[in-house]
Amino acid sequence: MLVLQIVLIGLFGLCLLLLAGFSLTQWQLTRLARRAYAAPPEPEPVVPTEWPRLTVQLPLYNEQYVVERLLDACAALRYPAARLHVQVLDDSTDATVELVAARVAQYQARGLRIDHVRRPNRAGYKAGALAHGLTLTDGELIAIFDADFLPEPDFLERVVPHFFRDEPSGPRTGVVQTRWGHLNEEYSLLTTLQAFGLNAHFLVEQPGRQAGGHFLNFNGTGGIWRRSCIEDAGGWSADTLTEDLDLSYRAQLRGWRFRYLPQVAAPAELPATMDALKSQQFRWTKGAAETARKHLGAVWRSGQPFSTRLYATFHLLNSSVFVAILLMAVLSVPLVFVRALGAEQLRPAFRLASLFLLALGPLVFYFYTAWQQAVRYRTPPSPGFAGQLALFLAFSMGLSLHNARAVLLGLLGQRSAFIRTPKLGLLQRQGSWRGRHYRTERLLSGLTWLEGVLMLYFGGGIAAGLYLREFGLLPTHLLLTTGYGLVFYHSLRHA
Structure with missing residues (x-):
């Protein structure tokens, strides 16, 4: 005993x-x-003399309750019209398809370059849709918004200039990620508690990793990628449930720099029911474990500083x-x-x-x-x-x-x-x-x-x-x- x-x-x-x-x-x-928040803010980046070609990718699957507001928000984004392309990557099997078709036709008639992209199957899920979309666009920068996001009209104008902060001899910026806002934080106790936890990630973890020079992660949405970074890192892969975390580590192991902007928010809807929350939690926690299984060895074999490898280990095994x-x-x-x-x-x-x-x-x-x-x-x-x-x-x-x-x-x-x-x-x-x-x-x-x-x-x-x-x-x-x-x-x- x-x-x-x-x-x-x-x-x-x-x-x-x-x-x-x-x-x-x-x-x-x-x-x-806290040290980063106490430091003097960086000066705002200079607006580029020529805005890069930018594609907004909107991966969808059966989003009939939110898709119209998403398309309206993205159509209102301010950016030079000749340099903007919106791709609606629609894998839906319900009424979403008709709703998207009607909205896309409406905005095409107004002169917006917007395409309704339909695949024959859902191979690769979200990662597959994003990869397929890249073959159909010439965008140098790729902004991604999930269906529950409502970007502000000035989102692109505020974020894109941060790609031009790069030092001539330093690594180029591959991603600029923004903070998630909450459209329904006060809806219920369930959404309030989710917002409390997510705020800790976006207001402490991401700024802390950035301040320490450690690996960050693209959060799947509410951010912009440099297309050459995606391609150099091997492209989107569906072999984990967190394709965003997977590609983030592959890109940073290749030497790309990630930037995080807590001052820019991309508002989104929080899951309001328990099975929706559990579905999201399952995907995030299982996907993180899959990504750890896939990349921890490469992290420790890399030439990164010991502290960065240690923080990456805790990050992947969170x-x-x-x-x-x-x-x-x-x-x-x-x-x-x-x-x-x-x-x-x-x-x-x-x-x-x-x-x-x-x-x-x-x-x-x-x-x-x-x-x-x-x-x-x-x-x-x-x-x-x-x-x-x-x-x-x-x-x-x-x-x-x-x-x-x-x-x-x-x-x-x-x-x-x-x-x-x-x-x-x-x-x-x-x-x-x-x-x-x-x-x-x-x-x-x-x-x-x-x-x-x-x-x-x-x-x-x-x-x-x-x-x-x-x-x-x-x-x-x-x-x-x-x-x-x-x-x-x-x-x-x-x-």
Whole structure:
């Protein structure tokens, strides 16, 4: 029995160590980001004397609720008409096709160079559509917007000049990425928590990596590529679910520079239903694991500085933190009984296991910095930081089963289809997902019921801690019970 207890605490401690390493990495990125925000802003780049040929690519698949507003927004983009080409890469199989055809004909009649591109099949999913579009255009720069984005009219005018900052002897800029804004952040608790997490990536991680000279990533949309960079890096590939992260690493390993502009926002719609959110999370976490499997070796064989290789490793393995969280969570309930079994010699180790929340300490600094910057960039009043952080941490823990499964499938190399995230055309508190909702998976899968079981399991951990007067893991179990409760409740409600 003692051996079993030692193994239990050892595994828990290993997970705790991995989580602490992740937290410290985010803390260091926060320090770099704060330093960048405190520095004097760069002067605005000079407007080019001749604007480069630019193609706006809009990859679509069954986007009937948002496609018309997307086309209207892209038709309103300010750019020299003779240098602009809009490609609607439409792989749809529903009413989207007719909606696109009508809007494209309308804008063609007004003189806009816009094409409705239809492929015979959906080979390669989004990556395949983007690659196919490149064969049909002469654009030197390629802007990409997913269907749920609404770029401002001055987006191209603000972003394109940053490609002309390059030093004559330095690496050329291959990508300029912008920050994601949120069209429906206040729609529900679900969208508010997503915005809270995404803001941390766009307002701390990306600026921190840029300030430290580390690898960035194109976020799949809301950015502009130099066409020669795409081609030099080997083009779009569909062998991972995150074609954007994959190409980002291939390009930077080839020496291309990425720029990130937090001051420019590309507003987008957040998933409003749990199965849409889970679909997106599955694709992001599994795709990141697939990309890590594909590129980690090349990263460490590259001539990049050690710090850049280390940050790239944490970047690519970011999603693996869910595996550690899940294992640590499951082990935490038996740990409550360690003291009850009378293992006094393990008492110090048990106290160490109670330090789970301390490993999250650096994340408070990380998220607080993101919250501060979000307040700076946002016009609506921002709710309290402490409550949002507690709910976000709980909700992230509640997704650990779902996301850990995706990570493991990615690391094991198991292939799966690219399932797009449903977009429903929701703005702030307006409209309802009911009647517009369509599903990405079965109504209630076995995984959903297991999430409900885990909610009860961690609730049992709370009860055991109170009964045995062992309070060290009580805050952890409160977060886990709340998180799995939120995920299970919304899964039932949206089913």
